[in-house]
Amino acid sequence: MRLIMLGTGMAMVTKCYNTCFVLADHTGSFMVDGGGGNGIFRQADAAGVKIAEIRDFFITHKHTDHILGMIWVLRMVTKRLHAGWVTGEYRFYGHEEVIRLLKSFAEGLFKPALLKQMEENVRFITVEDGDTCRIMGRNVTFFDIGSAKAKQFGFTMELEAGGTERLTCCGDEPLKECGRRYAEGVRWLLHEAFCEDAQEAFFHAHEYFHSTVKEACETAERLGVKNLVLYHSEDVFLEERKRRYLAEGRQYFSGGLYVPDDLEVIELI
Numbered sequence: 001m002r003l004i005m006l007g008t009g010m011a012m013v014t015k016c017y018n019t020c021f022v023l024a025d026h027t028g029s030f031m032v033d034g035g036g037g038n039g040i041f042r043q044a045d046a047a048g049v050k051i052a053e054i055r056d057f058f059i060t061h062k063h064t065d066h067i068l069g070m071i072w073v074l075r076m077v078t079k080r081l082h083a084g085w086v087t088g089e090y091r092f093y094g095h096e097e098v099i100r101l102l103k104s105f106a107e108g109l110f111k112p113a114l115l116k117q118m119e120e121n122v123r124f125i126t127v128e129d130g131d132t133c134r135i136m137g138r139n140v141t142f143f144d145i146g147s148a149k150a151k152q153f154g155f156t157m158e159l160e161a162g163g164t165e166r167l168t169c170c171g172d173e174p175l176k177e178c179g180r181r182y183a184e185g186v187r188w189l190l191h192e193a194f195c196e197d198a199q200e201a202f203f204h205a206h207e208y209f210h211s212t213v214k215e216a217c218e219t220a221e222r223l224g225v226k227n228l229v230l231y232h233s234e235d236v237f238l239e240e241r242k243r244r245y246l247a248e249g250r251q252y253f254s255g256g257l258y259v260p261d262d263l264e265v266i267e268l269i
């Protein structure tokens with residue numbers, strides 16, 4: 001399985017795209033969040049990802065930098081279904097609030113023919129904390145990350161069907177106690193890192209409920225994570241970001257550390 005980073009930035013970035021990604025292998029693909037707009041199409045195109053071939057989509061929470069791109073994804077697949085270019089079912093997963101919002105955006109914005117198509121071919125799947133679904137033939141368990149800002153879910157996924165090795169995504173906030181059991185000792189942890197530790201006072205990572213690179217790495221080290229991917233970062237120093245974050249992170253995390261740029265692909269297994 002591979003991780004295709006479509007975007008790696010926090011909400012207000014201008015030099016890269018907002019954090020969203022695709023997990024893919026020969027069985028299919030799973031898209032997580034859509035970023036903040038129809039730039040999702042350009043990112044997918046550049047990454048060689050054909051959105052309409054993906055059947056499973058998950059939205060972590062309602063913030064603009066995560067859900068608005070997914071409106072475009074929903075529009076694209078319903079349009080293609082309506083045109084007869086694709087057939088079958090598309091599934092959108094999320095907790096009650098994001099599913100309600102996604103549907104109400106569509107109902108308020110899409111024309112009737114697309115809405116009719118959506119009703120026929122799109123399944124909205126509301127997940128509760130701890131629910132497990134089968135995606136790409138693997139068990140995926142969604143969990144409430146315990147956000148104080150907006151209800152947000154992360155997930156943990158088997159890297160191979162029935163296997164014990166897992167990938168866990170904690171959304172765009174620091175992992176909290178309630179998410180610990182999903183992240184402990186995992187092969188891959190996807191965790192946000194807003195900025196370098198020395199830049200906290202400038203970027204206000206804590207005020208916005210985010211971590212610094214140092215803090216994310218300390219968490220992963222404490223949990224015995226094997227590989228850590230940092231994302232959802234500022235882009236002020238985009239050219240320098242990878243080098244600087246890796247240099248800081250390696251002081252606190254002894255496993256495999258990854259600071260991807262947009263469109264980077266990471267082989268997971």
Ligand SMILES: [Zn+2]
Nearest residue numbers: 011063065172
């Ligand atoms: Zn975000």
